[in-house]
Amino acid sequence: MPLRKENPLLSPVNGLLVDLPSPSNISYLWNFGSLLGLCLAMQIVTGCFLSMHYCAEVGLAFASVGHIMRDVNYGFLLRYFHANGASLFFLCLYFHIGRSLYYGGYLKGPVWRVGIVIFLLTMATAFLGYVLPWGQMSFWGATVITNLLSAIPYVGTDVVQWVWGGFSVSGATLTRFFSLHFLFPFILAILVVVHLIFLHIEGSNSPVGSKTPVDDVVFHVYYTSKDWYGIVVTLMLLSIVVYLMPNLLGDPENFIQANSLVTPVHIQPEWYFLFAYAILRSIPNKFGGVVSMFLSILILFFFPLLHRSWLRGLPFRPFGRMAFWSFVVNFVLLTWIGSLVVEEPFIIIGQLVALYYFFYFLILIPLLGEVENNLLFKQRKKCDL
Amino acid sequence: MAYRFNRLRDISNRLQDVVKMQSRLAATATEDGMKSNRSLWFALGTLAAGGLATGYLLQPNVKAADLELHPPHFPWVHKGPFSSLDHAAIRRGYEVYRQVCAACHSMDQLAYRHLVNVAYTEDEMKAIAADAQIEDGPDDDGNMFSRPGKLSDHFPKPYPNEQAARAANAGAYPPDLSLITSARHGGEDYVFSILTGYEDPPGGCTEKEDLYFNPYFPGQYIAMAPALYNDVMEYSDGTPATISQMAKDVCTFLKWAAEPEHDDRKRMGMKALTLLGMLTFASYYYKRHKWSVLKSRKIVYRPSPHS
Amino acid sequence: MNLGRTIYNALFRRTSTFVVTIVVGGFIFERVFDEGMDNVWENMNRGKLWNHIKHRYAEDADEADE
Numbered sequence: 001m002p003l004r005k006e007n008p009l010l011s012p013v014n015g016l017l018v019d020l021p022s023p024s025n026i027s028y029l030w031n032f033g034s035l036l037g038l039c040l041a042m043q044i045v046t047g048c049f050l051s052m053h054y055c056a057e058v059g060l061a062f063a064s065v066g067h068i069m070r071d072v073n074y075g076f077l078l079r080y081f082h083a084n085g086a087s088l089f090f091l092c093l094y095f096h097i098g099r100s101l102y103y104g105g106y107l108k109g110p111v112w113r114v115g116i117v118i119f120l121l122t123m124a125t126a127f128l129g130y131v132l133p134w135g136q137m138s139f140w141g142a143t144v145i146t147n148l149l150s151a152i153p154y155v156g157t158d159v160v161q162w163v164w165g166g167f168s169v170s171g172a173t174l175t176r177f178f179s180l181h182f183l184f185p186f187i188l189a190i191l192v193v194v195h196l197i198f199l200h201i202e203g204s205n206s207p208v209g210s211k212t213p214v215d216d217v218v219f220h221v222y223y224t225s226k227d228w229y230g231i232v233v234t235l236m237l238l239s240i241v242v243y244l245m246p247n248l249l250g251d252p253e254n255f256i257q258a259n260s261l262v263t264p265v266h267i268q269p270e271w272y273f274l275f276a277y278a279i280l281r282s283i284p285n286k287f288g289g290v291v292s293m294f295l296s297i298l299i300l301f302f303f304p305l306l307h308r309s310w311l312r313g314l315p316f317r318p319f320g321r322m323a324f325w326s327f328v329v330n331f332v333l334l335t336w337i338g339s340l341v342v343e344e345p346f347i348i349i350g351q352l353v354a355l356y357y358f359f360y361f362l363i364l365i366p367l368l369g370e371v372e373n374n375l376l377f378k379q380r381k382k383c384d385l
Numbered sequence: 386m387a388y389r390f391n392r393l394r395d396i397s398n399r400l401q402d403v404v405k406m407q408s409r410l411a412a413t414a415t416e417d418g419m420k421s422n423r424s425l426w427f428a429l430g431t432l433a434a435g436g437l438a439t440g441y442l443l444q445p446n447v448k449a450a451d452l453e454l455h456p457p458h459f460p461w462v463h464k465g466p467f468s469s470l471d472h473a474a475i476r477r478g479y480e481v482y483r484q485v486c487a488a489c490h491s492m493d494q495l496a497y498r499h500l501v502n503v504a505y506t507e508d509e510m511k512a513i514a515a516d517a518q519i520e521d522g523p524d525d526d527g528n529m530f531s532r533p534g535k536l537s538d539h540f541p542k543p544y545p546n547e548q549a550a551r552a553a554n555a556g557a558y559p560p561d562l563s564l565i566t567s568a569r570h571g572g573e574d575y576v577f578s579i580l581t582g583y584e585d586p587p588g589g590c591t592e593k594e595d596l597y598f599n600p601y602f603p604g605q606y607i608a609m610a611p612a613l614y615n616d617v618m619e620y621s622d623g624t625p626a627t628i629s630q631m632a633k634d635v636c637t638f639l640k641w642a643a644e645p646e647h648d649d650r651k652r653m654g655m656k657a658l659t660l661l662g663m664l665t666f667a668s669y670y671y672k673r674h675k676w677s678v679l680k681s682r683k684i685v686y687r688p689s690p691h692s
Numbered sequence: 693m694n695l696g697r698t699i700y701n702a703l704f705r706r707t708s709t710f711v712v713t714i715v716v717g718g719f720i721f722e723r724v725f726d727e728g729m730d731n732v733w734e735n736m737n738r739g740k741l742w743n744h745i746k747h748r749y750a751e752d753a754d755e756a757d758e
Contacts, residue, residue: 024679066494076646225672232668236661243654244466247567255568329433462740469737473745503742506750656729
C-alpha cells in the first residue's frame with residue numbers, strides 16, 4: 001500500500017485531496033468551495049499578522065490602523081487583502097449557496113445545515129471585524145446593529161447592555177469584539193472540516209443531480225488542477241482590487257475616527273450585508289424587521305422541507321429555473337435598495353422585493369415543485385430517482 | 386445501471402417536450418420550438434435590461450436630492466492604474482500645507498520622517514523639523530520643555546485640543562488632514578473643488594455670518610474662509626503660486642499623505658498582475674492538458690437486446 | 693525540438709541537476725523580472741518619481757542612500 005494511504009496522518013489528506021472520488025461532470029460553479037477555503041486561510045493568515053500591530057483600545061484603535069498602513073512593512077498589503085478578502089469571502093459564499101440552491105445541494109441535510117451555521121458565523125465574524133478600525137461607520141454600524149437586539153420583548157435592553165458591556169458601544173465593546181473576531185475564524189475552520197466530512201460521506205453533487213458514482217474520477221490532478229486554476233484567476237481579480245483600487249468597496253466615512261457625538265448622514269453596512277439591511281428596513285415594525293432579517297437567513301434551514309420536487313436540481317425544471325433567476329435578480333435589487341436612502345419610491349420597491357424574497361422560498365419553491373411533478377410525472381404515482 | 390440511464394434519458398426527453406410545449410404557448414407565431422424558446426429568453430432579457438435601465442435612471446434622482454454640486458473628475462497625473470504620484474507636486478504641496486493649511490489643520494498621523502526620500506532629502510527634512518518647537522518631557526526635574534523637532538516627531542498640532550480649535554474658529558472644528566482625500570466622497574477632486582470653488586452666494590441665498598458660500602460643500606455654507614489667493618505664498622522653486630497651482634499641489638500632497646503606499650502599491654500591483662497573468666495561462670494550459678483525456682472521450686449508450 | 697532535447701538531457705533529466713536548475717532559474721528570473729518591471733515603472737512615470745527629481749536638492753550625495 002502506498003504511504004499516502006497507510007500513514008495515519010497522510011491518509012485523511014489522501015481522502016480529502018488525492019484519491020477522493022469526484023463526479024467527472026461538475027462545472028466551474030463547484031470551484032467556490034475551494035475558493036472559500038482559500039478565503040478563510042487568507043483571512044486567518046493576514047488577520048494574525050494584523051493583530052500583532054493592532055491595538056483594541058478606543059483611543060488607539062484608529063491610530064494603530066494608521067500605523068499599520070504607514071509604518072508596518074507591507075502593512076498596507078495585509079490590511080487591504082484582509083478588508084477586500086472579506087468581500088471576496090462573501091462573493092464566493094453567495095455563489096456557493098446559489099449553486100447549492102440551483103442544483104439541489106441542500107438535499108444533503110447535514111452538509112447543508114453545517115454550511116448555514118458557517119454562513120451565519122462568517123457574517124458575525126465580518127460584522128465584528130468591521131468594528132475594529134473604529135471609524136465612524138464601524139462605530140455607528142455597531143451601534144445600529146447591536147441596538148436591534150433591544151427590539152426583543154421584555155429582555156431587549158438588558159441583552160443589548162450585556163452585549164455592549166456598558167451603556168453604549170464603548171471600550172468594553174471593542175475589546176470583546178476583537179476577542180471574538182479572533183476566535184470565530186478558528187471555530188469556522190473546525191466547522192469547515194465537519195462540512196467536508198459530511199460532504200464526503202455522500203460525495204459531491206453534480207449538475208445532473210445523479211447519485212450514481214458510475215463516472216467518478218480521482219480528485220488529484222483533475223480537480224486539483226481545476227481548483228488551482230480557479231484560485232489563480234480569483235487571486236488575479238482580488239489583486240486588481242487590492243493593488244489598483246483598494247478602497248473601491250469601502251466607505252469614506254470610515255476614514256474618520258469614531259465620534260459618538262456626530263452621526264453620519266447615511267449609515268449603511270458593507271455591500272454583502274445590504275440585502276439583509278434592506279429587508280430589515282422594509283418592515284415598519286422594529287421587532288418585525290429584526291425577525292425578518294434573521295429569518296431571511298434562517299429560512300435556508302427549512303429549504304430541504306420546502307423542496308417538493310421529485311427532481312434534485314433545476315436543470316430539468318424550466319419553471320423552477322425561471323423562478324430561481326427571478327430570485328437572483330430580486331437579491332440584486334435588495335442589495336441595491338439597501339444602499340439607498342429611505343424615501344419613495346424606494347420604500348415601496350424595497351417592500352415588494354423583500355416580500356418576493358420570502359414569497360420565493362415559502363410559496364414558489366413548494367408550489368413549482370408540485371406543479372412540475374404533475375407536469376412531468378403525472379402518469380406515475382412516485383418516482384424513485 | 387443501464388436501466389437508470391434509460392430512465393434518465395426518458396425523463397430528459399419528456400422534459401424537452403415540456404419546454405417545447407411551453408415555448409409554443411409563449412410564442413404562437415413560430416413553429417420552431419428552439420427558436421421561440423430563444424425569443425422567450427430574449428423577452429426576459431429585454432425585461433431585465435429595461436428594469437436595470439429604469440433603476441439606473443432612478444439612481445441619479447437620489448443624488449439630485451442633495452443640493453451640493455458634485456466635483457468634476459480632474460485629470461490627475463496619478464489617476465492611471467500604473468501612474469505614480471508627482472513627487473515634485475508633493476514637495477510643493479507640503480510647502481502649501483506648511484505655510485497655509487497648518488495654521489488650522491493638524492495632520493496627526495504624519496511624521497517628518499515620512500517625507501524623507503519621498504519629496505525631501507534627509508538633510509532638508511532635518512532642517513525643516515528643527516524649525517518647529519516640539520514639547521517634550523518630562524525631564525529629570527519633572528518639567529515639560531520645548532526642543533527643536535526631530536525626524537521622528539509627528540507634525541505639530543495647531544491647537545492643543547478640539548475645544549481650543551473650536552474656540553479659535555467660531556465654533557467650527559478644522560478636520561485633521563491625514564486621511565482627508567480618503568475620508569470624503571470624491572477624494573482629491575472634492576478637496577480641489579472646495580479649495581477653488583468659493584463664490585458669492587447666488588440669488589436666493591443669503592450671506593451668513595462667519596460662513597462662506599461654496600457650492601461643493603454639503604449644505605453650501607462652509608466655516609473655512611477661502612485660504613488660497615494668488616501669491617498668498619511663494620514656492621521655493623519659483624513656480625507661480627496661482628490658486629489652481631496651489632490647490633493641485635496640496636491635493637497631491639494630501640493624496641500622498643492619505644495613501645503613502647500609493648506608488649509602492651501600484652508598482653507591486655504591476656508585478657503581481659503580470660505574474661498572475663502568466664500563471665493564469667500556465668495553469669489553464671495545465672488544467673486543459675490533464676483533462677484532455679476526459680474531455681475527448683465518447684460515451685456510447687447501447688441498450689441491451691435482452692432487457 | 694533539438695534544443696529542447698539538449699536542454700532536457702543536460703538539465704532536467706537528473707533530479708540533482710533538475711533541482712539546481714529550478715533554484716538557480718528561480719533566482720535569475722526573480723532578479724530579471726523585478727529589475728525589468730522596476731525599469732518599466734520608472735519609464736512609465738518618468739519625471740514624477742523622487743529618483744528623478746532628487747538631484748535638484750541633494751548637492752553631493754547622489755548615491756548616498758539609494
